[in-house]
Amino acid sequence: MADRFTVLRTNAELRARIAELAAEISRDYENCVTEEHPLLLLCTLRGAVFFAADLARCLTVPAELNFIKVHTYVGKESKLKPEFELGKDIPVKGQRVLILEDIVDTGRTMDCVVRHYYESGADSVEICTMLDKTHARAKGYEKVVPKYAGFEIENEFVVGFGLDCDEKFRLLPDVCVYHSDSEQS
Ligand code: 5GP
Ligand code: MG
Numbered sequence: 446m447a448d449r450f451t452v453l454r455t456n457a458e459l460r461a462r463i464a465e466l467a468a469e470i471s472r473d474y475e476n477c478v479t480e481e482h483p484l485l486l487l488c489t490l491r492g493a494v495f496f497a498a499d500l501a502r503c504l505t506v507p508a509e510l511n512f513i514k515v516h517t518y519v520g521k522e523s524k525l526k527p528e529f530e531l532g533k534d535i536p537v538k539g540q541r542v543l544i545l546e547d548i549v550d551t552g553r554t555m556d557c558v559v560r561h562y563y564e565s566g567a568d569s570v571e572i573c574t575m576l577d578k579t580h581a582r583a584k585g586y587e588k589v590v591p592k593y594a595g596f597e598i599e600n601e602f603v604v605g606f607g608l609d610c611d612e613k614f615r616l617l618p619d620v621c622v623y624h625s626d627s628e629q630s
């Protein structure tokens with residue numbers, strides 16, 4: 446069982462990097478958010494919950510936390526289409542929005558989310574992701590570049606620190622590359 450996981454980033458490494466990101470974000474937003482107009486953090490469920498909880502608590506600027514859920518399904522014409530399950534109607538008019546994401550892969554989800562909140566009237570929409578598979582962007586989504594990224598990783602399937610595989614392994618403390626049983630035999 447144990448050799449099905451290769452630790453990629455330890456919990457300590459993740460937490461240290463999250464503190465750095467929070468300091469950078471706090472510096473960047475200190476002159477444009479206030480108690481009346483706080484930074485609006487939108488955490489993607491469920492993978493980003495631990496990342497968001499740790500990061501939000503390290504910020505030194507006024508911020509609010511809310512949650513969104515986006516599901517990607519195969520639509521007509523066999524195209525992959527992200528669709529909001531939660532958070533589509535969160536009011537963002539005139540607000541600074543920061544999406545907190547677990548991992549950016551093809552870029553489809555974040556492309557859809559960023560467009561949606563701009564269209565809903567946000568002043569700015571940026572992405573902060575714990576992990577970025579920079580080489581995995583789908584054709585046409587190369588311009589999905591998170592402003593803040595914890596770690597760039599290779600195009601491998603990872604679990605832990607919030608990331609799951611069919612709802613399993615989410616609670617592992619470290620981010621690990623997951624080798625499924627079929628890979629082993
Ligand atoms: P994208 O729309 O960028 O292709 O996909 C983003 C979503 O796919 C992520 O938010 C995450 O839920 C899922 N995902 C992509 N790569 C991985 C991975 O390596 N491990 C896990 N557990 N989920 C992933
Ligand atoms: Mg996600």
